[in-house]
Amino acid sequence: MLRRLNRRGWFSYIAFAGLAAAVAGCSVSHMGLNDRVDAALDVPADNRPPIADTGPDLACGTACDSTAMFVTTPGGRFTGTTSGPSANQGTCGGADAPEAVFKVVLNEKSDLFVTTHGTSFDTVLYLRSSCCGPEIACNDDADGRKTSVLSQRGLAAGTYYIYVDGASSADAGSFTVDIYATPAAGNPGEACGAPRLIAAGATAGNTCGFQDDYSPPSGCSNPAGANGLDQVYYFVLDQKTSVTFSTCDNTCIDTVLYVRDVCSLADAQSVCDDDSCRATGSCQPEGNMVQSNLTTTLTAGVHYLFLDTFAAAQVPCGDFTITAAGIP
């Protein structure tokens, strides 16, 4: 699956590299189209002449936009390789290592989630609002790892640059980065742009006030009831691991659980469970067989857990408890 997704990523790269490479200096397309001086109808008018780099960060220069890989929302998983000298750095690191640059255009106020978990070297991630614009966020180590996470809620519409950098001169080479942007949500965990980290043990939550953003894979649950409210979590495995997620305890709603390797791709779902246990605890002590319990073996790297609900259930939203085992 990953190999196929990587190819998809490169198709995106090939499709958009031309326009990204054509952007000179720090000029930025707000449409995701090119702003070359040409006959094409794009930005809404081509810039004449290209804007020169006069910003305070001279290291940004033309290297910023000309090498950026364009990410279309809602994003996905991307791989690449860093090599050569350092051209950029963040306030939390990256001075001595080369970097890769990703460009995303947000057409509305959005949540942005970026992680290099799964990369073998010690990464640094930072976010700028434009090529030479100010840094918005920088992260070196996250979730107890040398790899990084940026999680920005409610970013204004506009163009953003994401830098995948290394912590030292030795930290370069092949990397994997997940980049997701989804419309700004009121609640963390609403969608792939704002997933919540889930740890081993019990995680309690409530689905009231959340939206229906995702659906279980076909065949997992009754299609008539698949479109209930959902929440998104992420977790990281350091090696191939058997993991279990269960809502068999202290859950008041009719749940569906599924896992995706790539948060934004429905066909990246590797496993799903619905209606395999009867809830225990205070919520539905004598309830129906509507709870979920899935066990699966997953590869090292980032994975996403979706807690979904059966829309036609008697209790449309309410409390749940996810009990996780096997994850760090």
Ligand SMILES: [Ca+2]
């Ligand atoms: Ca650098």
Ligand SMILES: [Ca+2]
């Ligand atoms: Ca790091």
Ligand SMILES: [Ca+2]
């Ligand atoms: Ca749903």
